[in-house]
Amino acid sequence: MHPKDVRIPSSIFFIFALFLLLSCCMARSVNFSHDFHVTWADSHVTTVDGGSTVELSLDQSSGCGFASRNKFMFGHVSMKIKLISGDSAGTVTAFYLSSETGGVRDEVDFEFLGNRSGQPYTVQTNVYAHGKGDREQRVNLWFDPSKDFHTYSILWNHHHIVFFVDAIPIRVYKNNEARGVPYPNSQPMGVYSTLWNADDWATRGGLEKTNWAAGPFKAYYKDFDIEACTTDPVLGTCTSSRTVITSWWEAPSYRQLSGVQARAYRWVRLNHMVYDYCKDRARFPAIPKECIVGY
Numbered sequence: 001m002h003p004k005d006v007r008i009p010s011s012i013f014f015i016f017a018l019f020l021l022l023s024c025c026m027a028r029s030v031n032f033s034h035d036f037h038v039t040w041a042d043s044h045v046t047t048v049d050g051g052s053t054v055e056l057s058l059d060q061s062s063g064c065g066f067a068s069r070n071k072f073m074f075g076h077v078s079m080k081i082k083l084i085s086g087d088s089a090g091t092v093t094a095f096y097l098s099s100e101t102g103g104v105r106d107e108v109d110f111e112f113l114g115n116r117s118g119q120p121y122t123v124q125t126n127v128y129a130h131g132k133g134d135r136e137q138r139v140n141l142w143f144d145p146s147k148d149f150h151t152y153s154i155l156w157n158h159h160h161i162v163f164f165v166d167a168i169p170i171r172v173y174k175n176n177e178a179r180g181v182p183y184p185n186s187q188p189m190g191v192y193s194t195l196w197n198a199d200d201w202a203t204r205g206g207l208e209k210t211n212w213a214a215g216p217f218k219a220y221y222k223d224f225d226i227e228a229c230t231t232d233p234v235l236g237t238c239t240s241s242r243t244v245i246t247s248w249w250e251a252p253s254y255r256q257l258s259g260v261q262a263r264a265y266r267w268v269r270l271n272h273m274v275y276d277y278c279k280d281r282a283r284f285p286a287i288p289k290e291c292i293v294g295y
Helices: 010-026 241-246 259-271 289-293
Strands: 036-040 045-048 053-058 064-068 072-082 091-098 107-113 122-128 137-140 150-156 160-165 168-174 190-197 217-230 273-276
Touching: 036 190, 045 064, 053 064, 053 190, 072 091, 072 190, 091 150, 107 150, 107 160, 122 160, 122 168, 137 168, 168 259, 190 217, 259 273
Parallel strands: none
Antiparallel strands: 036 064, 045 053, 053 217, 064 190, 072 150, 072 217, 091 107, 091 190, 107 122, 122 137, 137 273, 150 160, 160 168
């Protein structure tokens, strides 16, 4: 189904529009130059629109990326992104959390997979816990994310990780550690974004290659918001009972989806999910444990 043919149920649209309005009023903005740094290819990361927007550029010489200066334990992170327009096949624009701890890393990924012009944009999500990943799900977005900015958010608390697109949940990864499923809850994670060429796998499994004549490819970021517990080598790692009790993202209302959110989540999964690792018997003849106990 092409994005322009999709209609979000009016009740869901109204409630989430109200949620977005309230979120904007409560958000605490982050200053890019103060809170982030360029991790590679400085020449490909620039600020535009008077410094309010960050532009990432990809060409045949290099991709690029940036990261937060601090790491965090639990919280809510969001940013507005306008993805690559036109023929973006082969490219990947990413927004993710990562502990950057090698083979035992924890990571929570948004990866936007480029497309041939006119095809839906696909967002791939993944969760690494204690070094174990391979938990990919893919959703086709129901709008053209290259025409305007949209808000992409990650809620991470002791109970679950929720991926949001414009306040609509597209994925939930529950904490089933008590049932033997690893969960990211012991390593602080930083906020990262990258833009790179991945035409060996990103679009139709690598069948669609990057058309460099359409470059340079540009993605735009703004309105960074980090509401999380900043780790400190002296004060600790934000896991004390007092921190958990006083953090808004740990409140009972954020421990599971609301009724409206659950309906929106089902709508996404029924109408827009195009891949779920839990159902891929070729890759996983034995069903992963988290797929059995609930995710």
